[in-house]
Amino acid sequence: xxxxxxxxxxxxSFGDLVLFENISFGIGKGQKISLVARNGAxxxxxxxxxxxxxxxxxGQVTARRDLRIAYLAQxxxxxxxxxxxxxxxHGDDPVLKTIEGxxxxxxxxxxxxxxxxxxxxxxxxxxxxxxxxxxxxxxLRITDFDKNTQQLSGGQxxxxxLANVLIAEADLLILDEPTNHLDLxxxxxxxxxxxxxxxxxxxxxxxxxxxDTVSNEIIEIDNRQIYTYHGNYSHYLEKRSxxxxxxxSRRESEINLFRKELDWMRRQPxxxxxxxxxxxxxxxxxxDKLRTPGTNHDLxxxxxxxxxxxxxxxxxxxxxxxxxxxxxxxxxxxxxxFEKMGIVGNNGCGKSTFVKMIMGEVAPDSGTIDIGxxxxxxxxxxxxxxxxxxxKVIDIATRIAEHFETGDxxxxxxxxxxxxxxxxxxxxxxxxAKLSGGEKRRLYLCTVLMGSPNFLILDEPTNxxxxxTLGVLEEYLRSFKGCLIVISHDRYFMDKTxxxxxxFTGEGRIKDFAGTYSQYIEWKHGYEESLRSLQQAARPQPxxxxxxxxxxxxxxxxxxxxEGLEAEITALELEKTELEAELDSGNLEIEELTRKxxxxxxxxxxxDEKTMRWLELAEIQ
Numbered sequence: 001x002x003x004x005x006x007x008x009x010x011x012x013s014f015g016d017l018v019l020f021e022n023i024s025f026g027i028g029k030g031q032k033i034s035l036v037a038r039n040g041a042x043x044x045x046x047x048x049x050x051x052x053x054x055x056x057x058x059g060q061v062t063a064r065r066d067l068r069i070a071y072l073a074q075x076x077x078x079x080x081x082x083x084x085x086x087x088x089x090h091g092d093d094p095v096l097k098t099i100e101g102x103x104x105x106x107x108x109x110x111x112x113x114x115x116x117x118x119x120x121x122x123x124x125x126x127x128x129x130x131x132x133x134x135x136x137x138x139x140l141r142i143t144d145f146d147k148n149t150q151q152l153s154g155g156q157x158x159x160x161x162l163a164n165v166l167i168a169e170a171d172l173l174i175l176d177e178p179t180n181h182l183d184l185x186x187x188x189x190x191x192x193x194x195x196x197x198x199x200x201x202x203x204x205x206x207x208x209x210x211x212d213t214v215s216n217e218i219i220e221i222d223n224r225q226i227y228t229y230h231g232n233y234s235h236y237l238e239k240r241s242x243x244x245x246x247x248x249s250r251r252e253s254e255i256n257l258f259r260k261e262l263d264w265m266r267r268q269p270x271x272x273x274x275x276x277x278x279x280x281x282x283x284x285x286x287x288d289k290l291r292t293p294g295t296n297h298d299l300x301x302x303x304x305x306x307x308x309x310x311x312x313x314x315x316x317x318x319x320x321x322x323x324x325x326x327x328x329x330x331x332x333x334x335x336x337x338f339e340k341m342g343i344v345g346n347n348g349c350g351k352s353t354f355v356k357m358i359m360g361e362v363a364p365d366s367g368t369i370d371i372g373x374x375x376x377x378x379x380x381x382x383x384x385x386x387x388x389x390x391x392k393v394i395d396i397a398t399r400i401a402e403h404f405e406t407g408d409x410x411x412x413x414x415x416x417x418x419x420x421x422x423x424x425x426x427x428x429x430x431x432x433a434k435l436s437g438g439e440k441r442r443l444y445l446c447t448v449l450m451g452s453p454n455f456l457i458l459d460e461p462t463n464x465x466x467x468x469t470l471g472v473l474e475e476y477l478r479s480f481k482g483c484l485i486v487i488s489h490d491r492y493f494m495d496k497t498x499x500x501x502x503x504f505t506g507e508g509r510i511k512d513f514a515g516t517y518s519q520y521i522e523w524k525h526g527y528e529e530s531l532r533s534l535q536q537a538a539r540p541q542p543x544x545x546x547x548x549x550x551x552x553x554x555x556x557x558x559x560x561x562x563e564g565l566e567a568e569i570t571a572l573e574l575e576k577t578e579l580e581a582e583l584d585s586g587n588l589e590i591e592e593l594t595r596k597x598x599x600x601x602x603x604x605x606x607x608d609e610k611t612m613r614w615l616e617l618a619e620i621q
Contacts, residue, residue, distance in 0.1 A: 020042050393430060
């Protein structure tokens with residue numbers, strides 16, 4: 001295997017905080033590696049070091065001389081005034097720099113500069129890059145290519161940065177949380193893309209189905225050391241359990257040996273101490289080793305929820321619109337006692353708005369929400385993270401309560417509770433400012449659960465939480481004696497924690513699906529495939545034309561038109577599929593039914609027209 005990058009004995013610390021030390025590993029051609037560790041263990045720091053964005057304290061990173069690396073940062077940013085398309089070509093690669101200059105000249109209408117860039121674009125065969133960028137952006141639901149990046153949301157900006165990385169055609173992709181802010185369709189597309197690309201991959205992701213699909217090797221940082229597992233996530237779980245069991249067995253043996261040696265040390269006469277110096281030295285080495293705390297990998301949280309009555313809440317005829325966008329349309333639902341519901345749907349379809357209406361943060365346009373008197377909400381939102389950065393972690397917890405009651409009637413201190421969510425005593429005395437972004441999200445989750453709610457609403461809880469924390473949370477939610485609503489695109493998490501789904505399908509429509517998220521995805525794919533088959537059967541086939549364009553090449557204007565047609569046709573096909581699903585739902589009023597039927601006819605005409613034009617230009621191409 002061709003070696004791309006080698007890390008040798010690297011270490012990183014910030015003051016007295018040691019993230020990792022003396023770790024070594026390599027990345028070769030074709031490898032698809034996922035990096036796994038708890039929040040605060042240094043995943044993002046390690047990616048920054050490998051991408052050349054940060055220095056390590058010890059050791060060195062050696063990359064092949066001509067290696068091209070593309071890096072997706074956790075929180076990307078672009079220069080002020082950059083458009084979406086310009087951001088896609090932002091980078092040091094010569095082809096990307098040429099395209100970036102060409103796009104600026106085109107946007108500014110500078111014909112002289114355009115004349116200089118066009119032959120260079122031809123020489124570098126850069127026209128395909130622009131077409132590829134638009135295709136990728138469309139798949140990531142970014143269609144306004146001239147929009148300023150400063151006007152984008154955080155999720156949209158992350159998707160533009162992802163497109164920038166994917167079109168670079170680098171040898172090695174380093175991706176920090178690539179699935180954050182992606183819905184189901186985008187995540188599945190990205191998984192297929194990364195699996196099929198010839199580029200090597202190193203990524204950090206919390207999405208375990210995505211990790212299982214894409215990765216063929218997993219690297220874990222645990223207790224400052226690194227462990228390598230050859231295989232996917234399922235294989236990693238099996239081998240990691242074996243490693244932990246083996247380590248626990250060794251530690252137990254060492255503790256037993258220490259007890260015996262301690263008894264020997266106590267009985268050893270002082271006068272004979274020099275005769276057994278090697279044994280005494282071995283005792284002290286063992287003592288130092290055992291002072292290093294072992295990691296408890298099997299924590300299970302059982303926190304008592306406050307009592308909940310039989311009347312939970314009822315939604316009657318709820319409607320909400322933002323301008324022309326319909327979020328909810330005359331929706332009614334009665335929530336049952338101990339019900340555990342998942343909410344799924346594409347980004348921007350109204351999932352978070354719905355739970356904000358339940359929490360009273362957003363007012364509906366019409367309809368009512370009737371909440372039972374015994375309901376005590378615990379709400380984990382995407383924007384609810386607010387801490388005094390100077391406060392200690394333990395003080396954040398004790399400000400809520402000094403002790404918490406467990407499900408079996410025992411009492412648990414605030415410090416013990418924090419340990420369940422992987423905050424050891426040493427970290428508990430640190431100020432919040434020293435925590436990583438993921439650790440802060442984990443602390444925020446702790447504060448929600450500490451209130452002993454009987455109705456949990458978790459809006460995207462899997463974003464920024466490490467896999468170990470997700471495991472603790474999943475176990476807690478499965479035994480939670482209360483009600484639950486979870487919004488998430490994480491299939492693995494949803495399959496383990498909820499009983500049924502509300503699927504937000506757009507335009508205010510909601511489907512109640514009795515089954516797991518995986519079953520819903522299987523049903524959705526089958527439904528969409530049926531629609532495509534019907535659509536293909538109904539579409540008239542274009543007539544074959546004689547080729548009359550032999551010897552002619554596309555003009556500059558025709559090139560630009562040809563590049564844009566495929567993205568336009570894809571967008572029109574997507575809109576048509578969504579409209580067909582709405583028309584088949586049987587939930588439309590007469591006026592809406594008429595309006596959407598007219599639009600379907602318009603779309604069919606536009607698709608046929610643009611497809612014929614694309615075929616004409618393709619013959620010349």
